[in-house]
Amino acid sequence: MPAAGRTPYDGVVIATPVTIPYARYSIESAQWWIGRALKALLQESPLRAADIDGLAVSSFTLYPDTAIGLTQHYGLCVRWLETIPLGGVSGIAALRRAARAVQAGDARAVACIAGDTNHVDTFRKTLEAFSQANQDAIYPYGAGGANASFALIARHYMRTYGVSREDLAKIAVSQRENALKNPHALFKRSLTIEEYLAARPIVDPIHLFDCVMPCAGAEAFLVLDSDFAASRGISGARLLSTIERHNAFSEDPSQLRGGWAMDVDELYTMAGIGPEGIDVVQTYDDYPFVTMMQFEDLGFCRKGEGVEFVRKHDLTIGGSFPHNTSGGQLSVGQAGAAGGYLGLTEGLRQVLGCAGSTQVPDTKTALVSGFGMINYDRGLSSGAAIMAGVPT
Known part of the structure; x- marks a missing residue:
């Protein structure tokens, strides 16, 4: 240390x-x-x-x-x-x-x-060549890329921990509310819980507003x-800690946790703060259930308590747990690999105090996470970073 x-x-x-x-x-x-x-x-x-x-x-x-x-x-x-x-x-x-x-x-x-x-x-061509597993086991059967694989993971996660679509709705709806304050967000109309629940199914239990929009x-x-x-007169943020893990918990028959759970103690020990010291959180949100999984694996609640955590907290910019303050990929859009940078640029703006209309007052620290590279049955890569503004 x-x-x-x-x-x-x-x-x-x-x-x-x-x-x-x-x-x-x-x-x-x-x-x-x-x-x-x-x-x-x-x-x-x-x-x-x-x-x-x-x-x-x-x-x-x-x-x-x-x-x-x-x-x-x-x-x-x-x-x-x-x-x-x-x-x-x-x-x-x-x-x-x-x-x-x-x-x-x-x-x-x-x-x-x-x-x-x-x-x-572009999206079809990307799906065709995304991975060998996708070429061999998914695309030939007409499944549209990640949605089919994540549907299997989502169903297992939801059944294991008693997660309902109503619980996940709050995540998507809160992010849309945040996105309405972000001039760069592609989604410009509010989203209600009723609209979320009534959206057409894509691959059960994933429905339309569970999915990011390619852009x-x-x-x-x-x-x-x-x-x-x-x-050069450049004011920057401090990097307090980072973690990165690939192919974590490969013994799990179906993914219930990501690599964050393996390294989360190191993340906070390195930074010298705990979850209670984080002012804003920017999770990688390719689907709402993945965000709930990260609330657990990043130490904001215990495993299986994500449902209660979401129910008890306001996830909007002015709420008790400001989360994905830009609107996240679910409401801003997913610009390919840039989706893995969206949380970092927003988190950086927050700690530098230059987020404008999405700024959370008095933000000193931000946690940003990443997740991705789905193979057939799990996302293989995870990471997180904690950054802080310059002390005044």
Whole structure:
């Protein structure tokens, strides 16, 4: 453990959260969306392209390019480079790797960017090639990608812990209320519990408003050496702790928990705070039941108590447990791999006090989680980070 008063990520700051407004469909390429995000990072900070000496990129639709090809496209000359193909965990993984690169002196200014396009046929093509398990066991039977697999997990989770669709409705409805304050959210109309419950089934027990809407967009942030950031007048957030785990609890016949449960004690010990010290929470919300699972696995309640936790708390921006204050993917949209960055950019805005209409007053700490890379019967990847504003 670090010496008293220090954290494992001393010398690192996170800055300049960027969102490129989403579009339901786009004829532009993933390269175009990622390029816009890079341009915004430079416009919203005092840095020049020559100052960026590290690059981490995540995208499902960038093929045949990877991060290396983008360096030439964008005129960058970097000494540290990562292509991170981890879906909903891409943001956490990029943050962790970039922070360690900065600490090691391999880079001092890393641009972390995720972006995807969404042509009319993009989603179908992505499903076709998502994984070998998907090609062999899901897509040939006409199942539309992740929905069928997550329906099996959702049914098992709901039956095991007595979760009803009414309980999950509160999560989706609360996020829609938050999204109405976010100008970037694609969903502009309120959602009622009655509308949620009456929505058409997709794959039982998953219904329409349990699913994210594919779209095009990009998210980005900077990971900087703190001395370098100070020399350029950049105010950033502190990274208190992170965890990352892949293929956790493989002995479970069907997924009831994610890798967070394996490492949650380390997450809080590293940060020097407990769940009660978190002001806002941004979970990865590809489905509401996954969010409830994370409330348990991230230590806000015991396993199986997610139902009571949701019933007892107000999850809106002004509530007792501000959660997915941007509206999350369920109401903002899922711009491919950028969905794994959405919580990070929103959490960063919250602790920096620049979230605007979605700002939770007096936010000092934020917990952000990631989840993804569904194979046939479980999401394989999970991660989380705790960040804090600069003490005043």
